[in-house]
Each structure stands twice: as C-alpha cells, then as structure tokens.
Amino acid sequence: MNTTSINLIEKLTQAAGLSGYERNITAIVQKELQSCGTVETDAIGNVLCTLPGKRSDAPVILFAAHQDEIGFIVSDILESGFLRIFNIGGWNTITLPSSPVEVINSHNEPIRGVIGQISPHFLKKGSPQQIPDLDELFVDIGASSAREVRDTFNIDIGSLVIPVSQFTHITQTNRLISKAFDDRIGIAALIELGKRISITDHDATVVLAATVQEEVGERGAYVLANRVEADMAIVIEGAPADDVPGGPNHPQTCVGNGAHVRIFDPTHIGHPALLSHIKEIAHSSSIPIQLAVRKGGGTDAVALALAAKGIPTVVTGVPVRYAHSHNCLISVDDYVSLIDLLTAVCLKTNTGINCT
Numbered sequence: 001m002n003t004t005s006i007n008l009i010e011k012l013t014q015a016a017g018l019s020g021y022e023r024n025i026t027a028i029v030q031k032e033l034q035s036c037g038t039v040e041t042d043a044i045g046n047v048l049c050t051l052p053g054k055r056s057d058a059p060v061i062l063f064a065a066h067q068d069e070i071g072f073i074v075s076d077i078l079e080s081g082f083l084r085i086f087n088i089g090g091w092n093t094i095t096l097p098s099s100p101v102e103v104i105n106s107h108n109e110p111i112r113g114v115i116g117q118i119s120p121h122f123l124k125k126g127s128p129q130q131i132p133d134l135d136e137l138f139v140d141i142g143a144s145s146a147r148e149v150r151d152t153f154n155i156d157i158g159s160l161v162i163p164v165s166q167f168t169h170i171t172q173t174n175r176l177i178s179k180a181f182d183d184r185i186g187i188a189a190l191i192e193l194g195k196r197i198s199i200t201d202h203d204a205t206v207v208l209a210a211t212v213q214e215e216v217g218e219r220g221a222y223v224l225a226n227r228v229e230a231d232m233a234i235v236i237e238g239a240p241a242d243d244v245p246g247g248p249n250h251p252q253t254c255v256g257n258g259a260h261v262r263i264f265d266p267t268h269i270g271h272p273a274l275l276s277h278i279k280e281i282a283h284s285s286s287i288p289i290q291l292a293v294r295k296g297g298g299t300d301a302v303a304l305a306l307a308a309k310g311i312p313t314v315v316t317g318v319p320v321r322y323a324h325s326h327n328c329l330i331s332v333d334d335y336v337s338l339i340d341l342l343t344a345v346c347l348k349t350n351t352g353i354n355c356t
Contacts (some may be wrong), residue, residue, distance in 0.1 A: 012188050
C-alpha cells in the first residue's frame with residue numbers, strides 16, 4: 001500500500017463528518033471521484049459516481065459505503081460553563097470519560113474540550129464505580145459560565161461535538177489507529193475501487209454510492225433505494241472485529257486475516273447466490289476473506305436489499321477493533337484484500353445473479 005493510500009485514509013478519518021453534517025467528507029469524495037466517472041449529489045447528501053460498462057446487457061453493480069461518523073451535539077449549557085451532550089449514533093459510555101473532543105462553534109472554529117464526569121475521589125466510600133449514563137457526562141472547555149460559553153467561545157445549543165484522535169501508522173505490522181474507521185475505511189475503499197475500475201475494461205456498469213446518516217437509521221440509503229436501479233449491491237463497512245481478549249472462543253472477524261464477508265445480521269440476510277459468487281471469486285483470485293454471522297448490528301443493506309423489486313445484497317468490510325470509540329485499529333493488509341475483492345467482483349461479473 002503506497003503513501004497516497006495512507007494519506008487518503010488519514011484525510012478521511014481525521015475530517016469531521018457527523019450524521020447529517022457530512023459535508024467535509026462529501027467534498028473529499030466528490031474531488032477524489034470526479035476523474036473516475038459521472039458524479040452527482042442528491043438532496044440528502046448521498047454522492048453517486050457512475051462508471052458505465054462496455055456491455056449494455058451486463059449487470060449494474062452498486063457499491064455503497066457511508067460517510068458519517070458518530071459524535072455528539074450540545075443539548076444544554078449549564079450556568080457553570082459545562083456542556084451537556086446528546087449522542088449522534090451509538091456509543092459505549094464507558095469509553096468516554098477523559099476523552100478529548102472538539103466543539104464546532106458558530107464561526108466553524110474547533111474549540112478543544114474534554115468529556116468529564118465526577119472524580120472517583122468524590123464517590124461515597126465503598127460505592128462501586130458505575131458505567132456512566134450519558135446524562136451524567138459533560139464537556140469541559142475551560143469556561144466558567146454560560147455567558148462565557150456563548151460570548152467568548154461562540155458555542156450554543158446545537159453545536160457539534162467531534163471526537164479527537166491522533167492518526168498513527170504502525171509500520172512494523174502495517175496497522176492504523178484513528179477514529180471513524182466506521183465507515184471512512186469503507187469510503188476510502190470506495191474511492192480506490194473507483195480509481196482502479198476507471199482505468200480497466202469492465203463489462204458491468206459500476207455505481208459507487210457514498211451514503212449519509214447511516215449511523216442514525218440508514219436514512220441516506222433509504223433515499224438511495226428510491227432511485228437506484230441495480231442488479232446487485234455490495235455494502236462496504238468498517239466491520240467490528242471480535243478477536244480481542246474476552247471475545248468469542250472462535251472469532252470470525254480478525255484483524256489481519258482478510259476482508260469481512262457477512263452472511264447474516266439481525267437486519268439483513270446476505271443473498272445466497274451473491275454470497276456464493278463472491279466466495280468463488282475470492283477463492284479463484286486467492287483473496288483472503290472471513291465469513292461471519294453477526295448477532296447484532298446493521299448496515300445500509302437493510303434499505304438497499306428492499307429497493308424496487310429487491311436487490312441481491314451482501315455486506316463486506318474491513319475488520320475494525322474498538323469500533324464506535326475514539327480510537328480504532330485496522331490492518332492495511334485487510335484493506336488491500338477488500339479492494340482486491342471488490343475489484344475482482346467488478347471485472348468477473350458479466351451476468352446477473354440467479355435469484356431462483
């Protein structure tokens with residue numbers, strides 16, 4: 001993986017783009033894909049790039065990844081100058097105390113702060129430390145009053161609160177640490193797929209979709225489903241890895257073992273024929289994949305699979321440790337395997353999927 005790819009991943013993960021406020025990511029996607037095909041953006045913020053195939057009778061393949069990341073919004077300003085927050089997307093609150101954030105003020109300036117909670121020094125003697133509720137947490141920006149928050153820092157109710165994380169490339173093992181791999185690593189793969197396919201001969205027409213508001217209910221995907229005309233769809237995700245201490249005895253999504261290919265989750269069942277097609281391509285191309293049955297979670301597949309008369313859909317992805325937290329970890333090798341897999345699907349799919 002070259003420096004250009006690492007730089008792309010860093011640019012995407014370090015940019016701010018909460019659900020409903022993805023414009024920074026949208027601008028990157030538009031710029032990166034403008035040379036690949038016809039790019040358009042709909043009213044909700046989905047970006048679509050179409051790369052026509054050589055054959056009019058070949059299938060249309062839709063690839064979708066979501067632009068948004070999880071974060072917070074200021075829900076109240078206390079007279080003491082602390083900020084109460086409400087979550088945009090799902091968080092495990094045990095990861096939040098002492099985590100750095102940036103509050104975006106009315107001048108679009110980032111104001112550094114930290115998520116705080118009551119110190120253990122002030123807990124009643126003998127009482128256990130509890131997992132905090134979000135209502136018990138607050139953001140401290142160093143203000144001493146509500147007036148100072150508004151007049152000096154230009155922050156008000158509705159200001160966005162962005163997680164802060166340092167981007168790190170662990171060169172010894174070719175792994176990356178950053179925020180927002182769910183799903184900026186999918187967006188990066190979507191962009192790199194577009195660049196690869198744009199310089200190859202391919203029979204199938206390829207549609208790349210960077211969706212919005214996935215973390216708050218697949219809203220962009222539902223809009224996309226109203227207009228999409230595809231013969232099959234592949235969702236590209238930052239898939240939570242389960243290969244950590246305390247995880248299952250037989251983990252199915254391990255960092256470093258290849259691309260994630262999902263058979264089942266509670267919101268979507270992978271289309272059997274498309275699954276078989278993807279597995280055959282991976283085998284014939286010697287691309288490592290990991291098949292997974294997930295007991296929780298969901299993706300844009302829930303909307304795309306139900307579009308029009310139904311689109312055969314499968315979820316793929318890059319394994320991500322510590323997803324939905326400030327600091328996540330991935331393997332660049334898994335990222336490369338995923339792009340190789342998606343590219344092979346584009347080049348080796350000349351007919352539709354048999355749904356009978």
